[in-house]
Amino acid sequence: PQPIYLADYTPPAYLIDGVELEFHLHPTATRVVSKIRFTPNPKAVSRDFFLHGEGLTLIRAAIDGTDITPDLVEGGLKADVPDAPFLWEAEVEISPETNTALEGLYMSNGMYCTQCEAEGFRRITYYPDRPDVMAPFKVRIEGREPVMLSNGNPIASGEGWAEWDDPWPKPAYLFALVAGDLVARDDSFTTMSGKDVGLKLWVRPGDEGKTAFGMQALKDSMKWDEEVYGREYDLDIFQIVAVSDFNMGAMENKGLNIFNTSAVLASPETSTDANFERIEAIIAHEYFHNWTGNRITCRDWFQLSLKEGLTVFRDQQFSGDMRSKAVCRINDVSALRGRQFREDNGPLAHQVQPDSFVEINNFYTATIYEKGAELIRMLRVLVGDDAYDKALDLYFTRHDGEAATIEDWVKVFEDSTRRDLTQFRRWYKQAGTPRVAVSEDWADGTYTMTFKQSTPPTPGQDEKLPQHIPLAVGLLGPNGDEVLPTQILEMTEAEQSFTFEGLAAKPVPSILRHFSAPVILERDSTAQERAFLLAHDTDPFNKWEAGRTLAKDVLVALITGEDAPLEDYLSAITVMLRDDSLDPAFRALTLGLPSQDDLAQTLFDAGLTPDPMKIYRAQQTLKQAMAEHLQDLLPRLMADMDVTEPFQPNAEQAGKRALGLGLLNLLNRLDGGAAAQALYDRADNMTLRLGALGDLLQAQKGDAALADFRAQFETDELVMDKWFAMQVTHSAPEDTAQIVAKLTEDSAFNWKNPNRFRAVFGAFIMNPAGFHNASGEGYKLFADWLIKLDPVNPQIAARMSSGFETWRRYDADRQGMMKTQIERVLATEGLSRDSQEMLGRILN
């Protein structure tokens, strides 16, 4: 497959004044009639008329009313057209029912729905399927479905038909159609200028009871975007539809967001606190896209982070405002390190604004999303909050209605702040995670910190230039008082020193507060100093970070057989846990240990070969030591975390449950599962039930609970996903592959459903000790399933293949076994472009 290059961008040859679509729905023979008014683009460099089209059967085509026979070519069609505005008409036939890739128009549980981003619209009709062609759409749907929806405002409907009108010009990737037997939760929102907007959350009959939380999250998001960004909604109606078969979380189609059921349906009995939090964030994210993505869209897919990075940043801000800022920041950074750092330090590393791609669906990555969001966060830190707000106002006025670029975005900041951001732009163009090493010097009341930055080579990019890094730094005195509040040090050189004068004693520095830049900080420190920061740092992120690095020091020492600062860690953690002034959610996070994947990368970076079993055992050893050390404290602390009020999915209650479960996980190592069983038996919400089930599985006492869980929730797809995932996550490493194999034979393993496939195989590749079991059977099993899934759903197969992305970290045996499997998948005949690109990059 040939790559597409950013450098080859040219403006579209024709623009569109208006689109009319007519759908005649049929499961295997849907007819789509299109009328498109084209006009030559004055900025075009060519007059060639090309329309994208894939898997379409062309029935008829006409230009200005005269039938024509277009030239059907690879990926679309060509035709001779007038050198003036003209009307294109076409009729095509498509088969939604057999569309298992879930891209274009497809069926899920008997209901029609669409997914057009990035390039799915070309599977619906012939069209210039590129985001810089924006047009208003009118849609008529004919069919037997009781509910038939599309973008924009409802115009008219009757028995067997419905018409919709979206006045806002949009690229085709934002098109949506839904038709089926659906029921709505209705509500309304009055915008800041007093307009009434109808809100509808559509679900399958039976799921009405799981819509209240999503609707509230939507209203909160609408209010927040008005208050914080001054953005008002712009149609008479906003709709969300929940769909069971969906490749990702959700999609921001104009006025008609389509959601994976897992990203919108919620109830205390079936959803965990983490589910509620994620749902709130995704609803906000998709809603925020209405301005950052839809009103201002991307010129081409190389600019994907323009909308995704910004919208993630906005949803992170929103979650921080709705919940606890500190806890949200810690969670966001953990996710960034877990997914984006892993990507940036392996064969799939790529720029936030890539130069080329083969399959764009492979670039909906943590780098585009989460690193993109970090770049915006840094910009905000560098220019200041007020200047950020001004820049955003300028962005919205200058680019509303346009398909913009990342250059446009940075230029807005330059123009509104008069800062030169030339060096900052490198963040978009240089892949890889910068390492920042710190050394310090103390003499005569002067404290000097010297920072050195370097970024390791990434595929296709050997040389890296110094980046513009905002380092948020504070200093603490020996008694724990802050002697210097947070300052932003701007690092622009490869090596740079900063001095602080007039200090009475050598300070303890708190560096990279609130994780002010997405870098790896390298700083040798003593266990005492880490414990000191855990006890005294005023920055909650760095307070947590101190605990995390101390835990990491202990674990690495346990793995490598060096002296571990175990006692320092245990006493520091005890002090932290006892501190009632600390938010339970914060304490729960600080009690958690760095992940096995994080430790593997750390060891690899240190020039060692990570052994997944040793890492796993070190974690178990440390947890056992923690349990024993905290033994006397556990019952009282756990009792303190009991929530007696009725279940609320808010941050306060969730924090107590999280800490309670964190402590139970330790107690579980001492009481052989007794407390977990008791909790399982009395739990009246999914958070506690699932937490208890995990502990029971861990203690190898889960059989009865698993059977009970299944009996209770057999008909609930989303809860059954948890039932599958839990068994993989909490398996003993030597059993994991067999358990996965057994689950794939279960009658409920509906593998064509992305949620179900991910429940099993996502959990598998996220369980390093199990996946990397020395026998290699895990690798083979995983490859078998990639081969099986690829022809059915290439997007999910390609995405999951990142399970192999860390193969070069491991010993020669494991490397050899993984390489064999990667090559076997690559050699599969007819392998999708998606998987070819991913596995090809992973291998090289």
Ligand code: B3K
């Ligand atoms: N924009 C969509 C993702 C589309 C993925 C296409 N493979 C959801 C989101 O980021 O909000």
Ligand code: ZN
């Ligand atoms: Zn998005």
